[in-house]
Amino acid sequence: MSKNTLAAACALLLLTGAGVGAGAAQAKTLVYCSEGSPENFNPMINTTGTTFDANRPVYQRLIAFKPGTTELEPSLAERWEVSEDGKTITFHLRQGVKWQSNSRFKPTRDFDADDVLFSFDRQWKDDNPYHKVSGGGYDYFNDMSFPKMLAAIDKLDDHTVRFTLNYPQTPFLADMAMEFAAIQSKEYADALLKAGKPELIDQEPIGTGPFEFVVYQKDATIRYRAFKDYWGPKPKLDALVFAITKDPSVRLAKLRADECQVMPYPNPADLPAIRADANLQMLQQPGLNIGYLAFNTQKKPFDDKRVRIALNMAIDKKAILDAVYQGAGTPAKNLIPPTMWSYDNDIQDFKYDPDAAKKLLAEAGLPDGFETDLWAMPVQRPYNPDARRIAELMQADLAKIGVKARIVSFEWGEYRKRVQQGEHQMAQLGWTGDNGDPDNFFVPLAGCAAARSGGGNSAKWCNQQFDDIVNKAATLIDQKARAQLYMQAQVIMHEEAPFYFIAHSVVFMPMRKNVTGYMMSPLGAHDFSNVDLQ
Amino acid sequence: MLRFLLRRIGLIIPTFVGVTLLTFAMIHLVPGDPVEVRSGEHGIAPERLAILRHEMGLDQPLWKQFLHYEGQVASGDLGTSVVTQDSVWTEFIQLFPATVELSVCAILFAIAVGLPLGVIAAAKRGTGFDYTLMGASVTGASMPIFWWGLMMILVFSVALGWTPVSGRISDQFYVQPITGFMLIDSWFSDDAGAFRSAASHLILPTIVLGTVPLATVARMTRSSMLEVLGEDYIRTARAKGLGRFRVIGVHALRNALIPVVTVIGLQTGALLGGAILTETIFSWPGVGHWLVEAIQRRDYPVLQGGVLLVAVLVMLVNLGVDLAYGLLNPRIRR
Numbered sequence: 115m116s117k118n119t120l121a122a123a124c125a126l127l128l129l130t131g132a133g134v135g136a137g138a139a140q141a142k143t144l145v146y147c148s149e150g151s152p153e154n155f156n157p158m159i160n161t162t163g164t165t166f167d168a169n170r171p172v173y174q175r176l177i178a179f180k181p182g183t184t185e186l187e188p189s190l191a192e193r194w195e196v197s198e199d200g201k202t203i204t205f206h207l208r209q210g211v212k213w214q215s216n217s218r219f220k221p222t223r224d225f226d227a228d229d230v231l232f233s234f235d236r237q238w239k240d241d242n243p244y245h246k247v248s249g250g251g252y253d254y255f256n257d258m259s260f261p262k263m264l265a266a267i268d269k270l271d272d273h274t275v276r277f278t279l280n281y282p283q284t285p286f287l288a289d290m291a292m293e294f295a296a297i298q299s300k301e302y303a304d305a306l307l308k309a310g311k312p313e314l315i316d317q318e319p320i321g322t323g324p325f326e327f328v329v330y331q332k333d334a335t336i337r338y339r340a341f342k343d344y345w346g347p348k349p350k351l352d353a354l355v356f357a358i359t360k361d362p363s364v365r366l367a368k369l370r371a372d373e374c375q376v377m378p379y380p381n382p383a384d385l386p387a388i389r390a391d392a393n394l395q396m397l398q399q400p401g402l403n404i405g406y407l408a409f410n411t412q413k414k415p416f417d418d419k420r421v422r423i424a425l426n427m428a429i430d431k432k433a434i435l436d437a438v439y440q441g442a443g444t445p446a447k448n449l450i451p452p453t454m455w456s457y458d459n460d461i462q463d464f465k466y467d468p469d470a471a472k473k474l475l476a477e478a479g480l481p482d483g484f485e486t487d488l489w490a491m492p493v494q495r496p497y498n499p500d501a502r503r504i505a506e507l508m509q510a511d512l513a514k515i516g517v518k519a520r521i522v523s524f525e526w527g528e529y530r531k532r533v534q535q536g537e538h539q540m541a542q543l544g545w546t547g548d549n550g551d552p553d554n555f556f557v558p559l560a561g562c563a564a565a566r567s568g569g570g571n572s573a574k575w576c577n578q579q580f581d582d583i584v585n586k587a588a589t590l591i592d593q594k595a596r597a598q599l600y601m602q603a604q605v606i607m608h609e610e611a612p613f614y615f616i617a618h619s620v621v622f623m624p625m626r627k628n629v630t631g632y633m634m635s636p637l638g639a640h641d642f643s644n645v646d647l648q
Numbered sequence: 649m650l651r652f653l654l655r656r657i658g659l660i661i662p663t664f665v666g667v668t669l670l671t672f673a674m675i676h677l678v679p680g681d682p683v684e685v686r687s688g689e690h691g692i693a694p695e696r697l698a699i700l701r702h703e704m705g706l707d708q709p710l711w712k713q714f715l716h717y718e719g720q721v722a723s724g725d726l727g728t729s730v731v732t733q734d735s736v737w738t739e740f741i742q743l744f745p746a747t748v749e750l751s752v753c754a755i756l757f758a759i760a761v762g763l764p765l766g767v768i769a770a771a772k773r774g775t776g777f778d779y780t781l782m783g784a785s786v787t788g789a790s791m792p793i794f795w796w797g798l799m800m801i802l803v804f805s806v807a808l809g810w811t812p813v814s815g816r817i818s819d820q821f822y823v824q825p826i827t828g829f830m831l832i833d834s835w836f837s838d839d840a841g842a843f844r845s846a847a848s849h850l851i852l853p854t855i856v857l858g859t860v861p862l863a864t865v866a867r868m869t870r871s872s873m874l875e876v877l878g879e880d881y882i883r884t885a886r887a888k889g890l891g892r893f894r895v896i897g898v899h900a901l902r903n904a905l906i907p908v909v910t911v912i913g914l915q916t917g918a919l920l921g922g923a924i925l926t927e928t929i930f931s932w933p934g935v936g937h938w939l940v941e942a943i944q945r946r947d948y949p950v951l952q953g954g955v956l957l958v959a960v961l962v963m964l965v966n967l968g969v970d971l972a973y974g975l976l977n978p979r980i981r982r
Contacts, residue, residue, distance in 0.1 A: 145819050151941065153731045161690075248733045251683075251700060257690050313733065332742050333933035333941075335819060355819045359931040367801045368813040495689075527680030534691050545689055558690075570691050 142647050143353040144629070146640070147365040147374035151333045151358050154248060156316035157293035158237055161253045166293040167640045171325035171338045171354060172214070173296035176205050176230065177287060181644065182633040184402070184454065184550020186291055190225060190322065196591055200282025201265075205230070207273040212343040213299050214326045216318055218309070221301055225322055227269040232300035234267050243307055248316040254294035254548075282589040284596065288549040297322065324349040324643040333358055350631070350646035369394065369624060375647065376625040376632065378640055382442050382499060388624045399634040400444050401621040402451055402547035404555070405497035407488075407508065407614040408572035410539050420478040422611040425540075426464040428471040429511045429614060438503050439617055446615035448604050450555045453636045454547070455593065456600035461608050463615075472515045483516020489533065489541035493526045496638070497544035497619050504542065504616065535567050536574045542616075543572050550637060552600045556584040560607065573612035580606045656970055660963055667959040668721065671952050672714050675943075681706055682730045682946045704730060717952065726956070727949035729942075736953035740935065744957075745828025746816060747934035750926065751919050753854040758861035759912065766869025766908075771896055773874060781866065788863030793922055797856045797929035804852060811851050814931040818845040857926040861915040868911045872904040879903075906973075913969030917962045 152168035153160040160166075178189035188194075191205040207230070213221035236244040237252040238261065255261070263286065265278040279286065289295065302320045306312050319327050324346065325338035336356040340349045357374050359365045365377040366384055370391065380388060388396050409416040409425070416422055431445050447463035450456070475483065490505035491498070498504065502523070509519045519540070524532060533541045548554050558564050562581040564571035580603050587599035607613075623634055628648040635641060683692065683700045692700075701707045705716065720727060726736040769778045805813040816830045817823060821842045823833045831850070834842035876882065877900055885899045924936030931937075935954060942950040 143820070154733065249730070253690075253692075256693075256696060316733075329822070331825070331933065332739065333937050334816060334931070337822065357815060357819055357931070358933075359814055360937075361929055361931075363798055364801060364814050364929060364931060367798075367806050370806050371809065371813050373813050373815075373819070525679040527684045530689070530691065531684070543689065568691070568694060570689070 141352045142350065143355060144351050144376065144642060144645060144647055145355045145357050145374040146642065147359045147368050147377040148336075148356040148640075149358075149362075149365070149379050150360055152330075152336070154316045155319040155327065155330070156248060156298075157296045158233075158252055158255065159248055159250070159316065163638055168336055168356060169293065169296065169319065169321075170323070170639060170641055171643070172319045172321035172323045172327050173293075173298070174322050175291055175293075175295045175297060176207075177291040177295075179291050179550065179635065179637060179639075181641065182635065184288075184547075184636050186287055189291075190230075190297055194287075196287075200284065200589060200591055201279045203277045203279070203286065204270070205275045205277070207275065208345065209273055211322050211345045212341075213302070213322060214320050214341055214343075216320060216327070218314070218318070219299075219302050219305055219320060221299065221320075223301060225297070225299075226272045227275045228272075228300045229297050230275045231267055231269055232303060233295075233297045234264075236298070236303075237294070238264060238267075244303060244312060244315070247312045252294065254292060258289045258292070258294075258548075260289070284588055284591055285549065285551040285553040288551040288554075292549050325354055347644075349643055351642065354642055366624070369626065372626065375629050376623065376640075376642075376645075378623060380622055380624050382440055385441065385622065388622075393627055394624055395627050395629075397623045397625070397632065397634050398620050399636060400451055400453055400618045401496060401638060402453065402550065402636045403497040403544060403618055404446055404449055404451060405443075405495070405542070405544035405616040405619065406446070406449075407540055407542050407616060408533075408538075409612060409614070410536055410541070411573050411575045411612050412536060413539055415478065415480060415484055416539060418478050419610055420474050421480065422614075423464065424471040424474040424478070424515070425512065425517070426611050426614050427467050427474070428515045428517070429508050430466045431463075431616065432466070433511075434504055434507050435617055437507060438500050439619065442499070442620045442622065443617035444620065446617050447608075448615065449559060449607060449613065450552050450600075450604075451547075451618040451636075454550065454552055454555075456552045456597035456604075458601045458604040461604060464611075468511070468514050475515060475517075481516075483518065485518045485520070486539045487522045488512075488519035489522045489529070489538045491526060491529050491542060492523050495544055496546050496621075498542065498616070499619070501542045533572045534569060536572075538572075541572055544616075547637065552596075553584065553588050556600065556603055557588070560612065561585070575610070575612035577606060577610055577612075580610075652974055653971065656967055660967070663963060664956075664960070665718075668718060668952065668956055669714070671955045672717065675946070675948055675951055676710060678943075678946070680946055682948065685944075685946045721953075721956070726953035729947050729950045731942075731945050731947045731950075736949050739938065739950065740954060740957055742825075742828070743933055743935050743938050745825075746830070746932055747920070747923055747927070747936060749829050749831065750850070750853055750857060750932060750934060751916070751923055753850055754858035754919060754922075755861060755912065755915065757854050757858035758865050758915070761858075762862040762865030763869050763908070766866040767873055767896065767901060769866070769870045770873035770877060771892075778870075782870070785863035785866045788859050789867070791859050791863075793856060793860070793925040794929060796859060797852070797926060800852050800856055801929070812845075812849050814849075814929070816846060816849050816932065817842065818849070821845055853926050853930040853932055856929070857919065857922050860922060861912070861919060864911060864915060865908065868908050869904065872907045873900060876900045876904045910969060910973060913965060913972075916965045920958055920962065 150164040152165040155169055157166050157169040157173060174189050176189060176191035177186050180187045190208055192208045194203055194205045196203050207227060211225035213225060215221060235242045237255040239245060263279050263283055265280045268276045270276055299320050303315055306314050324341055324344045326341045328337040328339055330336045338354040340352050359368060362379055362381045366380060368374045369377045388394055409422045411417055435443050435445055447461055448458060488505050488508060490501040505521045509521060512519045533543055545559055558570045560571055560575060561584060562576040565574045565576040583599050583603045587596045590596050625632060630646045630648055631644040683697055705713060728735050765781055769781045772778050801813055804811045821839050823837045823842055826833050830846040834846040882895060882900055885895045924940060927934045927936040928940060939954045
């Protein structure tokens, strides 16, 4: 008897043990070694990629970027219409979209027009009760000129919202796919306001996305689980964990030990070892960015385009890419990266030719060269791994044509400020695109409005013809017509050479071999909605 | 004794003001402010910059900002992070147990290993063991923590697979923080294996953070022991025919411990400095990690409040050591 009982107990134990084991095997959890802590859980307020990544599983927008591209596709809006004059955009909202829930909040209704109005009013209107919550600095909303651009947002019915603009602005649609245009639940906001804890909306987010937020342990982990009522294709993972790991070498160590399955931003020096590791795979893609050297065209001798072209011919780009980017960059010949629509591939980059450069300088009245400064930022940027080293290489090349360049640097914030004020003669800087629209490169980096002191056009270059073209392109709806204009703009820019384009950096994503379905985003977003583990 | 105590406590207040002034001055010497730092390549329109700076009170003269801050601290308010909008105190309380847990383990490790090693080295003075140990302790005391941590990870976690790479507990466990001390919380959690996981995550960071204090404790114990071993009463004890173990372990060690206790106390401050690096390498969510981030984001309230709290802690530990020392050694109670 007792023997039987023991046997039965053992069998039961084994069975339950097996059951537990099987359950554990079925729950598919992907651990992502993220590079830092999110500032909070609201993509309207913060501007860092780290915070955007932490919000991406939860929040959605009316429009989305098609995975792996910068093309737009419907998301919470099923479709939209733009009026003839380009000033009215009507969004038809998707029906039957469920809101997530948490211990404080159970939604009683689906997503509707009130949520859209709330999400934009919060950023736009001083009298919205949430406007000041969580600090209330809506940087992107302001940067993308929404307060200037928006005339009205109206609810036509529960599932139709109309945006009226003060002037036609086609990149508006791409803006609407940006992180800051996330849709929050008005019902949740109202409930929190009533409970006297409005700030929780940005700490315990409720969204419509494929994953629900579970818990954030400060500086350690963020946990999500698949949202079972998600309107789109169900995520293949059951759970998603962000393990915050700041040091790139440690991230790689965790990846190798299978403590995480995907990591961003590897050390360039580790790339060969990652490629050699049989357990790992690595995806790569040119980033949506540009690193350049800007000539201050409002200062002598850079007001003469012959000098700018001469310098473009005097610097050996290949040497910089080999020595500094080490395979993590593609040489740049245009302001926009080759993955962006309207990229003009017919433009021939200036050939490295010191003799021709010297001749051109002599033509410009500077046969013995000149003295100049050459600014290098003190920090690594996504588009420029080592500005100081690049400056040294440039300095050596320029010396060959008699140009004596003195390398200058400041603390990063100070550096940007001074370059924007135009204190430099030549300065390195760069840009990472926000929404995949060419307008987002041409206007803030080379437009006349940005050439004022304090503006982002660090060449301080104002070419009326170029400016008219890019401004006109922003008002057209037809993408083909826009692309043609941007191509013309690139030709002018090449002829005038206000910049020496260095490179577009390549972004790498190492991951375990068993990760499938991960698609790199040209915008640098890390998205796990279609990812699976084999 | 009471007068001694009051005097020590009285000294804390000027130190306190000094620390706030110093932190305040230093972060304001660093160019850039929270608004500019977050604007990145986008830059920020001067009008908006002015508004945001005004909201944060950054447009006030520095002395006004400082007085305002002192007043705020005096009333017990450490302010709110300009980045997360959480109160500095809440954040500190969430993160501090992780630092304490790691530091306590590191100091215990340093004592448990360093003390016996120092005693043996003294007892075997001039032998190969002594020389090796002292050589190793010089290396240990000057070990660059960042390099050391990465090496340990590469060897024990990646190559051998014995220990986890980083974090406080494996991601498969979610332990509800109650005390904030992962060892304690995981012990009481329902998840079998959580405690084991938490303990195994502590091994490498403990060794890395404990290395410098270990070397210091070993050296201090050795030299203090050597001094004591030369005393007359030790010779007397030996002459009485006491065993070698009893002479060293009981008569000598007790007296040799007094300076070692002081060194351990002083190491606590150094330990917090080391914790910043150790926490960064091992993704350990403690105050060190938090302060580094605050510097990068120019999160003034977090930086000021955090440094202040850490300083208070070091002061308290030093006070504790002073008191303990006063108890041990009546000569300094005046």
